[in-house]
Amino acid sequence: MSELEVNSAQNRAVKLELQYLPCLEYFTCILQHEQVLIDIEERYVKQTFRNRCSVLTTNKIDVLTVPVKGYEAASPTKDILIDYNQEWIRRHLGCLKAAYGKSPFYEFYASELIDTYGKKPKFLVDLNYELLTICLRLVGIKKEIRYILSGEREDDNGVFNAISLINNKKTQNAFNYYSPVAYYQTFGNGFVGNLSIIDLIFNMGPEAKSVLLRSCESR
Known part of the structure; x- marks a missing residue:
């Protein structure tokens, strides 16, 4: 058993960062813990899943990125502002419709997600959290999930810190919580x-x- 597997077995809770329409490994990680602590004060890292996701279009994997306004080095994620001067919402929704408009369940689920974009949340964490909440409900995952700040000592014991562990920098198939199971695409x-x-x-x-x-x- 790897060190990660030992930690996961011993700890009921896991600490994660918020991600934008997270990848499947993010959700399999959630399934393997009883409690999920979302650290909104962790250091924001650019070019990560915090503000981007991958979808499958007609002939390629397309990366959708939420643009953010300028920020100081080591800024906490909770302070990151979304840049609405760029027309990224139209790009994202257009891509999702092109990619999944003919998928079996697009017409059942798309409207709620579209409504979320229409609210134009000011902060990235607010957009990510609302989308995460919707996706958890649609999938049927019921877990105790709450915001925390990095300095909350009460959360230190019995919590496995998986901040930045689920990322887009590693090589394909180098997963910690996920083993690919094929499904219809x-x-x-x-x-x-x-x-x-x-x-x-x-x-x-x-x-x-x-x-x-x-x-x-x-796995």
Whole structure:
């Protein structure tokens, strides 16, 4: 058993950063812990899943990025502002419709997500948290999830710190919490794993959770 597996077995809770429409590994990590602590005071790291996600389009993997306003080095994630001077919402929603408009469950789930973008949250954490909340409900994952600040000592014991552990910098298939389990995807000849949870939700609907559970069990 690896050090990570030992830590996961011993700790009921895990500490994570907020991510934008997170990848499947983020959700399999949540499934493997009883409590999830979202640290909104952790240091913001650019070019990570904090403000980007990957979706599968007609012939490629497309990366969607939420632009943010300038910030000082080592700024906490909770202070990061979304830049609405760029027309990124139209780009993201257009890409999602092009990628998943013909998927089996797009018409059932898309409107709630679209409404969230229409609210134009000021802070990145607010956008990410609302989207995460919606996706958890659509998948059927019920966990104790709450915001924390990095300095909360009461959370130190019995909590595995997985901040930045689920990232887009590592090589493909180098996962800590996830083992790819193929499911129906609208495009492509070969299965692509660990895309945004949106790929799984739009393609599999009510079966999304069972795919995630099997992705945990096959590790």
